[in-house]
Amino acid sequence: MKRLLAAAAVLATLAQAAAAGEITLFTDSDFRGARLSIDRDAYNLADMGFNDRASSLVVRSGVWQVCENKDFGGYCAEFGPGEYRELPRFNDRISSVREISRGRGGDDRRGGPGWRGERDDRRDDRRDERGGRGDAVQLFSGQRFEGPAVSLSGDVRELNDVGFNDRAGSIVIHEGRWEFCEHGDFRGQCVVFGPGRYPFLEGMNNRISSMRRVR
Known part of the structure; x- marks a missing residue:
């Protein structure tokens, strides 16, 4: 029984991970430089060593809110699946991101x-x-x-x-x-x-x- 419960827990975790969206941030425009892929809410990108560093991004799935301050404060905008080669309003100013929708x-x-x-x-x-x-x-x-x-x-x-x-x-x-x-x-x-x-x-x-x- 314990093995069955453990297996069910693992499957549930994998299913949740598969359903989650993903966003990748790049330090330079045109998807160049260091990158950081995120599949969960990031309240403070400083914790990941990526605060105020992103200059381009790719949303692989889901709709993501990007904010200039930590804890989703300050100016925010939402980005759906796609490639964004430049981020004039957010260049080197993104401090938090979170997924707000998993369906377009x-x-x-x-x-x-x-x-x-x-x-x-x-x-x-x-x-x-x-x-x-x-x-x-x-x-x-x-x-x-x-x-x-x-x-x-x-x-x-x-x-x-x-x-x-x-x-x-x-x-x-x-x-x-x-x-x-x-x-x-x-x-x-x-x-x-x-x-x-x-x-x-x-x-x-x-x-x-x-x-x-x-x-």
């Missing part, structure tokens, strides 16, 4: 060209650790919600700060109305989108440089 979700193959999004009346059940709603906006590098993604919940004057300048090819808005502009500081051509799913961005494809909530 939102990969909807419906829709067609045009500005009209697909309003989704289904509730977003994604919760953060404080029990609130998940992030308000998700930007995807590819059309139809494909490719690397970043999730945001506040105004961003320069998307270059999160490594996503001129990269958005589709958008999901979970709540609020948001203005997206082609230049930093909300300048140039701008459009406003409300809650919904926008698989194509037509004239703004790969041209969004700033965003802010307008209601």
Whole structure:
């Protein structure tokens, strides 16, 4: 019986490890230099000798929150599976990381060209650790919600700060109305989108440089 219980415990541990996401941090841009792979919450990267050292990262699975201070404090942003060659806003400033979702979700193959999004009346059940709603906006590098993604919940004057300048090819808005502009500081051509799913961005494809909530 003891052997059976021990074997079950080992299998449970292996299953949990297999389900966990993974993020790899690199000390230099373009995935060069020393690296650190993480598959669990890291409250203080100083404990791993990697505080304020990351200049690029790869998310192999899961969605990860990256923060400039330890204990997930200060400015934070979320990164889905993908390769991020540069981290202008976080260059040598990452002090803590944690996985917040093990499923991407939102990969909807419906829709067609045009500005009209697909309003989704289904509730977003994604919760953060404080029990609130998940992030308000998700930007995807590819059309139809494909490719690397970043999730945001506040105004961003320069998307270059999160490594996503001129990269958005589709958008999901979970709540609020948001203005997206082609230049930093909300300048140039701008459009406003409300809650919904926008698989194509037509004239703004790969041209969004700033965003802010307008209601």
